[in-house]
Amino acid sequence: MNNTLDQCCVDTLRFLAVDMVQKANSGHPGMPLGAAPMAYVLWTRWLKHNPRNPTWFDRDRFVLSAGHGSALLYGLLHLSGYDLDLDDIKQFRQWGSKTPGHPERGITPGVETTTGPLGQGMANAVGMAIAEANLAARYNQPGHTVVDHRTYALVSDGDLMEGVASEAASLAGHLQLGKLTCLYDDNGITLSGGTNISFTEDRAQRFAAYGWHTIVIGDGNDLEAIEQALSAARDESDRPSLILVCTHIGYGSPEQDTFKAHGSPLGAANVLKTKRALDWPTEPDFLVPEQALVHWRSAVARGAEYESDWNTRKEIHSRSFPRLAAELETRMFALLPSGWDVAIPTFPTDSKGLATRDASGKVMNAVAPLLPALFGGSADLDPSTKTALAGLGDFNPAQTPTAEDHQGSAGGGWNHRGRNLHFGVREHAMGAIVNGLAAHGGFIPFGSTFLIFSDYMRPPIRLAALMRLHVVYVFTHDSVALGEDGPTHQPIEQLATLRAIPDLVVIRPADANETVAAWRVALESRDHPIALILSRQELPTLDRSLYAAADGLRRGAYVLYDSPGEMPALILIASGSEVALVLAAALRLQAEGIATRVVSMPSWELFERLSPAERDAVLPPEVKARLAVELGIAQGWQRYLGCDGDMLGIEHFGASAPAEELLKQFGFTVENVCQRARALLARRKPQA
């Protein structure tokens, strides 16, 4: 009977997915048919969650990395009692529905992270497991456990082929994330054919090499085998688990075990054949037998119990450790602790100045001790990106040697309490892992590398923007001024291509004090990612008694300086390291009698938030002589230049030479800026 009930529950899930895809006439039926049994066992016997409160903090996290199997996830959520009714299910892949083509965080209750681009979800799960381990290490106390949940991911062949997942898996093994379990839907089929055409490696051996615990299940329909594997995974303390479950894509359908079952609806005829093959009533569609529903919905009562039990433990914990508990609360609600910014420095005027990467490092280290949510690291570049949080320890297994032999955070020890995460040379995984940290909650994660290598992590940056996650990227070495390393390392188009991503805020501060303002914006933001673009080279710290205050940065662009008197004849616009350059040029032009305005424009996105009137106050429409200066391509600048403006940029790749030489060769000198400005004014004369 129980067996029959199990079977009925599994098939209910299978055919909800099949009917969803068929009704939408779009989607992926094959994976749900094969993976339903493992999903059923996990969700009804192991997953600790509360369908009535999808945001309960201590829930287990479940990630459907194989996002194309969204119909399976929607079925799980509906059957388990989440706020997703049958009408939502029937609106699968339709405009405005709660059941989009791929799972989207924020649209469907119970969806932890947006998946679909392969490899991302699995790496997000690694980030979530890191989040749990770090919170548990900080907030649990002997006899008091307030953070204790696991992270599960359902992954596909495609996930395991993607480099981002390989990077994340290697790091997860190194970090000994024992509470991470990946169920691998090993069906031997991908979109274009069998894995035999491109993917014949020994997956279990590879993951064993990463330091994972692996279990192979020969029959994906064997519920007890799945049960035992999940139990074995639960018993692991130091190794993440990969459970390789051999399944049949499109199980029961005429196209079982072929790529044809992967990404297209079965078709009405084959839907009937599949239902008959599995002894399922051919109608009605979207059939949910009462007994199955009752069994699935027992998750609601269990969930309420889980949460109330946790509330009790939390209650006691907060009485015993009020300060810790209050801190945890602040993080759960994503609030900035009062006084978080008291130690932020103001940098004195200094013509030599310092690199904005150095200013950034000082700000981070001033804030970090007061902002425990700030957690992250670099892709093996913290000595260069200045992102190490001194004295706050390294997130690493306890037995790792002391920090003395590397240039991370000095001291603080090594364990899961540490707040410096060494990603290794794994930019792509870094991007996906910080997404997982942010999606988990309780963190303001940061990831850092050279600006050029942001190209390695564009997919997760885009997903952070799509999910509107609060993630901070620290991208340094932001122009050809990095010098000798040459064109492979010199960003040219990266500023433009980051600005191109919707809902990502890009900020390129001009000096140390703008860097302070940029970090304030980055930390106070809550609903979108921020990319800080910082210089390798020293930049003068501007005299703010002569020029406008640095917190003008909050407006995206501000008038840094105006020649005395009337409306300017010319506006020089720049960001980052070029602001001091145009300022010097402005003073020279002014001496020649050209009334010049200097606009520091660190962020297009912040500027676009202003009202038209506010923008016109910075860039008056009547002033048509505008010269923008930036060490990158002009693409996109035209919108601020009007039809008569000009742009001094770089439209070609860089070169290997000392920075000063490159700036001279590429025309980024006071002389050339002045000359371009004069030419611009001369061109306009006739019209004047």
Next chain:
Amino acid sequence: MNNTLDQCCVDTLRFLAVDMVQKANSGHPGMPLGAAPMAYVLWTRWLKHNPRNPTWFDRDRFVLSAGHGSALLYGLLHLSGYDLDLDDIKQFRQWGSKTPGHPERGITPGVETTTGPLGQGMANAVGMAIAEANLAARYNQPGHTVVDHRTYALVSDGDLMEGVASEAASLAGHLQLGKLTCLYDDNGITLSGGTNISFTEDRAQRFAAYGWHTIVIGDGNDLEAIEQALSAARDESDRPSLILVCTHIGYGSPEQDTFKAHGSPLGAANVLKTKRALDWPTEPDFLVPEQALVHWRSAVARGAEYESDWNTRKEIHSRSFPRLAAELETRMFALLPSGWDVAIPTFPTDSKGLATRDASGKVMNAVAPLLPALFGGSADLDPSTKTALAGLGDFNPAQTPTAEDHQGSAGGGWNHRGRNLHFGVREHAMGAIVNGLAAHGGFIPFGSTFLIFSDYMRPPIRLAALMRLHVVYVFTHDSVALGEDGPTHQPIEQLATLRAIPDLVVIRPADANETVAAWRVALESRDHPIALILSRQELPTLDRSLYAAADGLRRGAYVLYDSPGEMPALILIASGSEVALVLAAALRLQAEGIATRVVSMPSWELFERLSPAERDAVLPPEVKARLAVELGIAQGWQRYLGCDGDMLGIEHFGASAPAEELLKQFGFTVENVCQRARALLARRKPQA
């Protein structure tokens, strides 16, 4: 004595690198000090090359994937007798020198591929090994071997951590590339610290899981052990080899075995200490002892012999197989065979039309049989991207099952002669592998995926542009019109961000016949990569008797239609799937008495090659009412709109719904285009 000579040769290489870095006061001395012995053994005892003819076709390929060790490579090239003299060596990292910060193909004779961004070189090497295997399978005949060379790569910890290298290694094992050998400089140190902080996986076991042959060498200074390992690798027929060589970064220097030796000059004092520690004369700098030079330079005589021997074999081969030999010649010189395009179809007018991805597939299949250099595939998407070359076989190990069980090329069998390469779900490796194929020579490689996933492969796309390699990308599903898969799969900013890459030509054809013209441009180009941007949905095949000919595409933008009579009052500009839309709008506006011009603009880059006069003929400066329509962000379009123009684009992420619904919701309808155009004209009235 021989031992002493070996040691002298090794240390000559070491200190050339140290002195280069010290004189430039910039660079990476640590790796050359540790890796010099393996480089010496490989280059003097195994590498088949001709220093006097770096482009000799049958040479072994050597890739320094750890590009930051460029000083080592320049030392090898100079000592071996390439056209790189001591003065060039002394100009390391200086403006205009032949010795840039990282190795750059095209700048330094003997540099096969541009490296530095980690993981890329190793994946390039996989592409080169694929190239050799495919050419050997096609052109060698029993008793006649004209293609027989090996590919060597020197890789670092960082390379092995990068996902792109993991993807490529998995594929290389699957493909049984026995003539690929990677020397792994296993020094346990990365930029920021010891590998113990982030990279503790079992590398040998991982590569064994991929199907590689692995050998561990405990002492990187043991020349005989290196010799034997290379010999064992040579004996492998079906497995690529990874030789893990334990070395000491910064060997001999006071900072040996620390990250400090990785990326900064040793400093004058430590240079002296290092030279003393290794019994090397402290002066002069750049010392090349006569005996060492003589021994290194023996490569010149050997190289001449290799090549003349090959010429003899090739001579005989061409007498026995004139047609094959002529074909190989054509490919070696990167020429298009005469008549390559005779089978290219012209598509008849068709209001229903076909998707440009389908038109592309037809063109590829019409050309492929006549153009053997055309080789490539997709990242597991060929059923969707239509890039399978029917009947031309799959590049795969012989024992792989017949092609019937997958949707690649029907028939043609399976072996290294096949021309369809199944990359698996590995976009990043695909990008780097096609670079390796192009850098090897003899191929016009193509790689294909959905446009959105071009984000996964931006680093190799950028390197293809930097190297000016002839690579063709086939990116389909090019807009929100892909429909239900939703925002994770819908490109919004990708067109703009590809256009942002210098020297990459992006082409988005409007119908089947523009797709033909686009493929002609793509195949006739020789010195830059091309990205073809194609639709998933059907597009009408325009009636070219009413509208301008499709080969106007060669000019990047052309007047597709003009209202009869005077100068137009309005210009509608579009690319790809939006061209038919604006054409319909133009006819309606014309009926309202608005003289309208329709400009099809498939490629900004091709348009920018025109003279200003030619561009003005398409977009007359006096016509200021311009409306651009494209299913993507406006960034960059402003330059073609002038100050009074308008853009109908999408500045936010997409959504999951049927395509028609999305186009309506986002305003891509004839009604809305007309309304925006009227509004544009109305706004201009007062000024008129």
